[in-house]
Amino acid sequence: MYFMAEYILEAKDIIKEFPGVKALDGVTFGVTKGEIHALVGENGAGKSTLMKIVSGVYPLGSFKGELRVDGKDCRFKNIKESEAAGIAIIHQEMALIKELNVTENILLGNEVQRAGIIQWDKAYRKAEEAIKRVGLNINPAQEVRYLGVGEQQLVEIAKALSKDAHILILDEPTAALSENEAGRLLAILEDLKTKGVTCIYISHRLKEILHIADRVTVMRDGKTIATLDSNGLTEELLIAKMVGRELTQVHPPREHKRGDVIFEVKNWNVSDDATNRGLFDLGFQLHRGEVFGIAGLVGAGRSEFMMSLFGVWGKKKGGTAILNGKNLAVKTPEDAIKAGISIATEDRKRYGLVLIEDIKNNVSLASLDKISSWGIVDENKEVGFAEKYTKDLQIKTPSVEQKTMNLSGGNQQKVVLAKWLMTMPSVLILDEPTRGIDVGAKYEIYTIINQLAEKGVGIIIVSSEMPELLGMCDRIMVMHEGKITGTISAKGASQEKIMQLATGGTL
Numbered sequence: 001m002y003f004m005a006e007y008i009l010e011a012k013d014i015i016k017e018f019p020g021v022k023a024l025d026g027v028t029f030g031v032t033k034g035e036i037h038a039l040v041g042e043n044g045a046g047k048s049t050l051m052k053i054v055s056g057v058y059p060l061g062s063f064k065g066e067l068r069v070d071g072k073d074c075r076f077k078n079i080k081e082s083e084a085a086g087i088a089i090i091h092q093e094m095a096l097i098k099e100l101n102v103t104e105n106i107l108l109g110n111e112v113q114r115a116g117i118i119q120w121d122k123a124y125r126k127a128e129e130a131i132k133r134v135g136l137n138i139n140p141a142q143e144v145r146y147l148g149v150g151e152q153q154l155v156e157i158a159k160a161l162s163k164d165a166h167i168l169i170l171d172e173p174t175a176a177l178s179e180n181e182a183g184r185l186l187a188i189l190e191d192l193k194t195k196g197v198t199c200i201y202i203s204h205r206l207k208e209i210l211h212i213a214d215r216v217t218v219m220r221d222g223k224t225i226a227t228l229d230s231n232g233l234t235e236e237l238l239i240a241k242m243v244g245r246e247l248t249q250v251h252p253p254r255e256h257k258r259g260d261v262i263f264e265v266k267n268w269n270v271s272d273d274a275t276n277r278g279l280f281d282l283g284f285q286l287h288r289g290e291v292f293g294i295a296g297l298v299g300a301g302r303s304e305f306m307m308s309l310f311g312v313w314g315k316k317k318g319g320t321a322i323l324n325g326k327n328l329a330v331k332t333p334e335d336a337i338k339a340g341i342s343i344a345t346e347d348r349k350r351y352g353l354v355l356i357e358d359i360k361n362n363v364s365l366a367s368l369d370k371i372s373s374w375g376i377v378d379e380n381k382e383v384g385f386a387e388k389y390t391k392d393l394q395i396k397t398p399s400v401e402q403k404t405m406n407l408s409g410g411n412q413q414k415v416v417l418a419k420w421l422m423t424m425p426s427v428l429i430l431d432e433p434t435r436g437i438d439v440g441a442k443y444e445i446y447t448i449i450n451q452l453a454e455k456g457v458g459i460i461i462v463s464s465e466m467p468e469l470l471g472m473c474d475r476i477m478v479m480h481e482g483k484i485t486g487t488i489s490a491k492g493a494s495q496e497k498i499m500q501l502a503t504g505g506t507l
Contacts, residue, residue, distance in 0.1 A: 007068070008033040008198055009054065009087075009167055014065035016049055016058065018406050021398065023049045024063070025222040031167070036189060036199045038213035038230075040206070041242050042438040044396060044408030045219040047202050051169050054200075055089035056082035069167070088160030089169040094152055096159075098145035103127035105144055106159045130158040134188050149298065150181030154188070161197075168192070169200045174208060175436045181298075186212050204438045206235045218242055243440040251471030252443060254450040258474060259288030262458045263341075263427045268319035270308045279305055279314070279482045286427065286458040291449060293473035293490070294462045297502050300479040302462045303346060306429045310336045310343045324426060337366055340426035344416045344433060346462070352416040355405040359397060360386035362404050362415050367422040389418035393448060410441030417448060428452060431462040446472060466495045480504045 007030040016024040024046045031037045039047050052058045054067065056076035067074045069085045076082045082089075096105050103124050112123040127140040134154045144152060153173060160168055170189075174182035182205075189199055189212060203209055209216060210233060218225040218241040225241055268282040279301050286292050296302045307313035309321060311330040321328040323339055330336045336343075345351040353362050363386045364371055371381040386400040393414045397407060404415055413433065420428060430449070434442045449472065453459055463469050469476050470490055477487040478501035485501040497507060 006032050008070060009200075010068045011050065011054065012066045012068075014050060014053060014063060014067075016046075016053060016063040019398075019402075021406065023222055024053075027065075027219070027222065027224050029217055029224060030227075031198060031200060032215075034193060034196055034198055035214040036193055036201055036212050038201045038203065038209045038216040039219065040203070040209060040216060040238060041219035041225075042408075042440045043410035044221075045242070045438075046222040047219055048171055050219070051089060051171060051200065051202065054082070055079060055087050055169060057089070083163050083165070086164065086166040087169065088163055088165035088167070089171065090153075090156045090160060090173060091171050094156055096144050096152055096155060099143065101141050101143050102131065102138060102147075102155055103140040105155060106130055106140075106162050108159075110163060126162065127158075130162040131155065133161055133192075134158045135184070135191075148181075150177050150184065153177060153181075153185060157188070161192075166196065167198045167200070169202075171202045172204070172436050173201070174203065174205060177298075182208065204436065206238055206439075209238070210235065220244060239439055242438065250439065250443070250467070252447045252450055254291075254453065256474050257454075258290040259456065261285045262288040262324060262456075264322045265309065266320050266322075268305070268308070268321070269317040270304070270314035270319075271317055272304070272314035277301065277304065277482065278317075279308060282319070282479075282482075282484055284477055284484075284487065286460060287474075288456045288458055289453050290475070291453050291459045291461060291473045293469040293476040294460065294479065295466065295469055295476055295498050295502060296479035298464070299481070300502065301482040302479055303431050304482075305479070306343060306431055306460065306462060307345075310341060310429070337423055337425075340424075341429070342366070342420035342423050342425040342427070343429040344413075344420055344431060346432035346435060348412055348416050352419075353404050353412060356403065358401050358403055359390065359395070359407075359415055360400040363389055363400075363418045363422055366419050370422070385422055386418075389421060393418055393421075394444060408441075410437045410444070413437060413441070413445065414448075417445070421452075425457065427458045427460065429460045429462070432464065433461060434463075434465070434468065466498055469493075469498070470495070478502050 010030040012028050014024050014027040027050055041047050053063050056079045059077045060075045074085055106127045107123055112119045112126060124140050131138060131140060134157050136151060136154050138151060174185060186208060201213060210230060213230045215227055215229055217227045220242060263286040266283045269280060271278040282305055294302050304313050311332045328339050330339060349355060360382050364382045371378050383400060390400055395411050395414045404412060434445055449459055461473060470493055473490045475487055475489055476493055478485050478498055480502055485504060486507060488497060
């Protein structure tokens with residue numbers, strides 16, 4: 001491929017290597033002005049790595065290949081230089097400082113000042129213009145921590161646009177959003193397109209891709225597989241290109257066998273003074289070998305419910321939890337783990353992993369008592385356990401000495417699962433277990449869930465993806481504003497029924 005004048009951004013023969021891994025192997029990629037160009041592929045395909053090169057996160061000298069913006073050769077040494085060229089990237093993990101207000105976040109590093117003194121009147125006006133561009137109607141003096149996730153995502157986009165970006169890179173922008181919030185974001189991106197902004201859109205939500213993208217580039221194993229026009233494109237074709245094979249089933253089949261009740265919660269009441277939110281008279285039964293789903297809209301209290309059972313959210317006001325016939329008195333995560341409850345939280349990078357540590361250290365983190373005596377870790381045992389779970393869960397890595405930060409999102413999630421499997425739990429809670437993970441890795445994680453259920457582990461899945469709940473669970477409990485609105489069998493459930501309960505209605 002030759003550099004072409006109509007491309008606003010073009011990369012040619014990009015090679016990027018990490019220790020033991022070739023992340024990009026001769027990638028070529030071109031985006032035309034004013035289009036929404038989707039970039040898809042399995043976790044580890046190289047999408048985020050390529051965008052970090054384009055946006056200057058990985059500087060000149062850390063990769064091979066050529067890069068052009070607006071027809072000019074670019075050799076970015078840092079993010080500041082890429083921003084000066086009109087490129088802005090919004091990462092999957094939002095980079096807002098929640099203790100600062102909207103204006104301070106939007107203009108951070110680009111303050112409106114004179115002689116070192118910030119001109120606040122001008123700053124607030126500039127921030128107000130930026131948030132109006134993305135359809136937000138909020139006070140620019142409001143602290144970011146009081147905004148919803150969807151609003152925070154739009155503040156991120158406003159921040160990028162305030163830097164006069166004409167090429168906007170969005171990495172999994174809807175991963176943490178509800179369907180309504182995601183729809184609003186897509187509408188705003190289409191509006192920005194009419195105003196001349198070019199978008200590169202990375203997502204595992206293929207329905208969104210087919211709805212919004214003009215063209216789609218597929219990557220696999222660090223290489224460019226194809227660039228396709230979205231007209232007439234189907235999910236099946238995209239999946240086949242992404243994984244290199246046809247994926248006939250999204251959810252692996254499982255024979256639904258459930259045993260006796262393994263875990264029961266009754267009249268669970270919790271309040272949290274910091275957020276002024278609560279949980280009211282919650283209860284459920286979980287059977288041995290059952291996959292039990294929890295649905296609800298953002299703010300329903302699903303994650304808070306699970307975290308309170310694990311001893312890390314709110315103040316318990318009443319209720320009982322019974323595991324294997326014994327009343328639990330869980331005050332800390334250590335109590336929960338010892339009792340046989342483990343939880344993989346929705347934010348794996350913040351709460352699930354120590355990214356600067358290697359795989360073996362992360363896997364053993366919650367089970368140090370199994371590999372140590374007198375406070376000294378037996379490194380041979382640690383390596384042995386890590387290698388066992390790496391093999392069992394098919395974690396793609398050169399060795400268990402690999403830093404967890406260098407793994408793809410899907411493989412990071414498998415490390416989180418390995419950590420909790422090593423505790424040998426009776427109950428495993430999975431909060432958004434496949435968020436930001438591609439279809440191939442999702443299938444592998446679903447298979448692991450089924451295998452655990454077959455061994456008698458009670459599985460609880462909290463998910464915002466209704467097809468996931470319907471495809472994986474035996475029963476689904478729905479929450480609304482800290483209360484349970486209904487529990488239905490997955491066989492008789494539908495997205496419409498779940499949504500009716502999730503909005504506070506009844507069946």
